[in-house]
Amino acid sequence: MSNPVINNFGRMGNGGYPAPSATELQGMYDQPAYAGPRQGGGYMTLDSVVQRTAAMLATVFAVGAITWVAVPDRLFLPALLIGALAGAGLGMFLAFTQRVNAATALIYAAFEGVFLGAVSHAFEQWKPGIVIQAVVGTAMVAGGMLFVYKIGAIRVTPRFTRVVVGATIGVFGLMVVNLVAYLFTDDGLGLRSGGPMAIGFSLLCIVIAAFNLVLDFDMIERGIRQGAPQKMAWLAAFGLTVTLVWLYIEILRLLGYARD
Structure with a gap:
């Protein structure tokens, strides 16, 4: 005689639910494989962060070039002050509220472009050739920090994050x-x-700004891994732009000191 318990177990696979029939299994097999979220389907991706960061940096460079070329020398100081104060004010608002979207991010980038265009023009008149050196130095530091982050030479731990954030607050307080x-x-x-x-x-x-880049990279990687919404890509791009602008200014200052 057959065992009724074993027979019942065979009919009730999958945790007690009836086992699927051959037709149901074939239908499951014929379904397309999961291919991840569709492009623009609402998740932050590395491409979306790169595209938005590129848009912000392009705005900074474009507005900076216009400020450098089109603004008369007598208006450079007002332009510098407007760009610095408006950029700092909007930047603090976005950082604390995190209401970053395409409009606010690009407006912030435009203010930073006015500020950087005026500052860079003044430094270039003071020390010819210094701007391109600062741009190359900023790119090298950013690329170097991305490399050491990707190979795991620097691990972003809660303690590391607290130290970097505390040091950042400290130096801005000193400023x-x-x-x-x-x-x-x-x-x-x-x-x-x-x-x-x-x-x-x-x-x-410069050291603290470089470590802030590591925090930015880690935030982006964790956001992508955890399925952050697409709108977070603008916040990530904003964070990267803020850090890169700060890094550029400090390298520009240091090169100016070195020239003296």
Whole structure:
């Protein structure tokens, strides 16, 4: 006699549910394989981050070139102040609210373009050839940090993140204090006077900016891996642009000090 328990188990596979028939199995086999989310289907991808970052950097370069060429010398200081204040204000708003979309990201990039165009023009008049050196230096640092991140030489741990974020807040706090100190002394705290302290401070800022790039790379990789929504690609591009602009400015300053 056959065992009724074994027979019942054979009829109720898949955790107690009836086993599929041959027709059902054939239908399951004939279904197309899963090919991942469709392009533009709502998930952040590496391509989407690269495209948005490229759009922001292209806006920075285009507006910067227009500012460099079209703005008269007497208006460079107003342009610099408008670009710096508007860019800083909008950047802080986007960083704290994270309401980054195509419009706000590109407007921020345009303000940064005005600021960088004015600053770069002033530095180029002061030290010819310095701008291209700063651009190449920024690209080399960014490429180097991407390389060491991809090979795993730097691991983004919670402790690493806390240290980098704390150091970033600290140096920006020192910048604000240094600006206030200019109201009372000609050199402020000496952080931007061109002396040994200024060189050391710029080197420190470059190192911290480079580590912020690692945090940006890690955020992008985790977002893609975890299926972040497509709108997060603009936030990732914004973060990269902010860090690259800061890195460029600090390298430009350091090269200026070195020229002296």
